[in-house]
Amino acid sequence: MLGKFFDRFLGCWHRHYSFPITIRSGSRRIQAASLTGTYVVCLDCGKELPYDWQEMRVIATPEERREYLRSLAAKEAA
Numbered sequence: 667m668l669g670k671f672f673d674r675f676l677g678c679w680h681r682h683y684s685f686p687i688t689i690r691s692g693s694r695r696i697q698a699a700s701l702t703g704t705y706v707v708c709l710d711c712g713k714e715l716p717y718d719w720q721e722m723r724v725i726a727t728p729e730e731r732r733e734y735l736r737s738l739a740a741k742e743a744a
């Protein structure tokens with residue numbers, strides 16, 4: 667119950683992921699990859715999460731997602 671609650675609001679809090687998988691652009695089959703084109707699978711809960719190759723980190727929480735989008739906007743503005 668509590669796990670589901672945290673899952674919904676904080677995303678995945680595990681830190682045990684598969685190697686990042688990059689998909690071809692245009693593929694919409696994997697929702698997690700639509701953000702960065704790359705995703706990892708959590709080996710603890712099976713959740714698919716976007717992965718930021720440039721920062722070498724998993725985007726696991728809504729806060730990290732916002733951070734990623736902010737850095738994207740900053741790069742485009744530069």
Ligand SMILES: [Zn+2]
Binds near residue numbers: 678679680708712713
């Ligand atoms: Zn997990």
